[in-house]
Amino acid sequence: MKDILSKTIDVAVQKFGAEYAEARAQKLFKTMLTLKEERVEAVKQGIENGAALRVLVNGAWGFASVGTLNTETLTNAASDACKMARAASLRLKKPIKLAEAKAVEDIVSMIPRKDPSKIPVEDKINTALTMSKIIQGYDSRIKSCTIDYLDLTGTTYFMNNEDTCIEQGKLYVWSRLLATAVEAGVFTFSREEIGSTAGYEIFDVETPEIVGERVAKRAVEQLKAKPPKGGTFPAVLGPNVVGVFVHEAFGHLAEADLTLLGSVLLGKFGKKIASDVVTFYDDGLVEGAFGSFKYDDEGVPTQKTLLVKNGVVIGLMHNRETAQKFSAKLTGNARAEDFRFEPIIRMRNTFMEPKDHSFEELVEDVKFGYYFKGFRGGQASLDGTFQVGIQEAYEIVNGEIGAPIRNASISGSTLETLLKVDAVGKDFELWPGRCGKGQTAFICDGGPHIRVKEVLVGGSA
């Protein structure tokens, strides 16, 4: 493999005049399952081999992706990529430069306790079937459930014309559980994800029984929930909601490519944007977490990156291009979904650091507000407005958790909201998820429980 990639890079540099050239290749194997109720819709297995060439010619990027590892095709792809770059450079005003990266030679192997590629498909079906049975057996008002399962194993290769050469094992295990419940014309919906880079042993902790019951219980409890009042209220956010808030509302703004596009963080470096109790990290080193890896897809080692410390912006997440623009250190955030995509800046495991409050202390001072426990999706814009949909919520009345609330969402200005965080809990949870930014990345997000003085709640009551 190394020989083929190195030959391809030589062609790009020597024959087509690339200033920079990198080649990535993958040999990956996937197993997927979908269960709808107890029906196994299909057992799916896939082989995906392919390679991508990325080059800089005259300061512009060229990229070519091919679904093969054949030398001749890759050489043609190198020529294609250089041609592409030359065309793109025609109207270029500012040539692209890359921050310097240390050359790395390494072989990274995954050593799972339970290697998913060695587990018989029958066992995976049984795990999914157990989830399905637990969910459906929980309550007769559960009307449907969908279980998706995915595992991905194999090897990726990275090589560039700066002597970096990395062979890296890949391993992901993921599952998603969806349940709906119906009663008297009320439809509820509940969702949960499991994800790990450690191995199939994730199901020993997040057992089908535990996760299945969590999903089913939420769907059923939502049946008696009422819509929230619309307006501005104090709120306590659970780790799952804090995670998606940190990821969506703040994290994307701190991806240096989006910061450069004019996110509200541009020009806020070293400035206070959040209350003193707010500290955020994006960490690629959390063992076994869904967003962890050793080297990113530009061959840069991953790290634990401090983004905000005590309310002050300390760092951004970079690739080699943005690190050069900001004269910043490399953070190892360049990730590509697979050989079809070029690496872009992505989050890894993004979280808020815990502090000192117990859950009771967070809730006790709230006269009337909401406890937002689980999210259903989130989104943010560069101008710093965010929306987080909520799948599990409760009223807080006179310092006590009250009636359940359904179909709420919160929104507002990220920076204003961060300044209103007035207490941070001492607990901590990290949740797996998938993030879309034109390509999918496996990530985690999380944090402790927190309290926000006020947030805009969208409701229909």
Place this chain on the structure above:
Amino acid sequence: MVALKQEEILRLAEKAVGLAQRKGVDEAEAFVYQGLTTNVNIERGQINKSSRIVDRGLGIRAIVNKAIGFSYTNMVESELVIEETVLKALNSAKASKPDEDWQGLPTKKTFSSVEGTYDNEIVELNSEDLVNIASTMLGAAEKTDRRVFPIEGDAGASYLCKAVANSNGVEGFDHGTIIECSLATIAKGEGEATPACFEFNIERKYDMNPEWVGKEAARLAVSALKAKGIETKNMSVIFTQFALQQLLQYTLINAVKADYVQRNQSAFKGKIGKKVASDIVTVHDDGLLNGGLRTWKFDGEGVPQQKTPIIEEGVLRNFIYDNYTAMKEGKESTGNASRAGYLSTPNVAATNFRIVPGNESKEDLISGLEEGLLVYFLQGAHSSNPASGEFSVVATPAWKIENGEVVYATKGVMLAGNIFQVLGNVSGLANNERKIGQLVAPWVLVENVKVIGR
């Protein structure tokens, strides 16, 4: 990578089916997909990137004793890998559990004829041509106003081929083209920046107006400056196609899928023949729409695509089916099996989900309102409750309408409600139909929407 030709693609599909039959499956189906895409990217006001992506592969469904296995590969040059893929599909089926509702793969039917889906001019475009399109678009935006900053955009051309074959004798090949260009801009005023404002063209034929895209993206951004908060109250809302697509994608479009209905996930279950929307609402799923973005001769399992009435003058008429969900009810597939290229088994999905437009111009729609909101984009529509249709989303960018005129941009505005109530409150449809993803629709006016401000 050299593109496979029509005969090669079709032969590959047939070969895989034959191989599977010889290995002893009850039924087999092969789906081959090939996509060639050239793209030019704009980042921070300059064209700085170009890419060419060749993706092709083969997906095989094998059925043994009513249990379904699927396997795919992108290494279709290798006989060995094709054989391995067939075996994996077979072994997957053997490992799986029988599905008593399985009644077989589709049988052979005459494919529909389609128009406006292929243009040789698009196939022959190179990256320099796309650089010119992107450059025209960028220039038009920058000329409009100096407060405008184009942040992201692209120009891209794709040539897509697909072939299907199964053990019932179904076999088909179809190909098509797509060309698009898009630009997102923001405007910066004194101490403020607007949300990203976006415009695009997307067509199956080479009929582009990059100048208009650039100008319009810039005009929107400038008009989004000086945004103000508004009060909470119920009012009339005009949804543009972008907002509508975001809202319907996770709610209405799912509610008409037979799969959702059969599995009790649709609020439309048992509502065929009942009133579900206001009288002026007529919706078709039109898989044969001339130049439609999702128009093909056949669907993801080789069933001819068709035009299916969904809602006629407010009355629910049909759901959309793939072969499996149709046979479960003793019906015929409506040609709505969709696939993610060669990577997946078929799923029920809309083709061109068309809300039939009205006669009014969009200006008439605005001028008829004493008070209202014009909503371009929604944030968080994917967090809607897909089963109940309840949504709680941010409207941004959006503009306030007073006395028949757009008066200012708004900020911090949320919309909440239920999509099925929204359908009942539709009171106006403009005549400005356009295609966006699965949706083909005009601007839609809805009465009495809950608008939450400060």
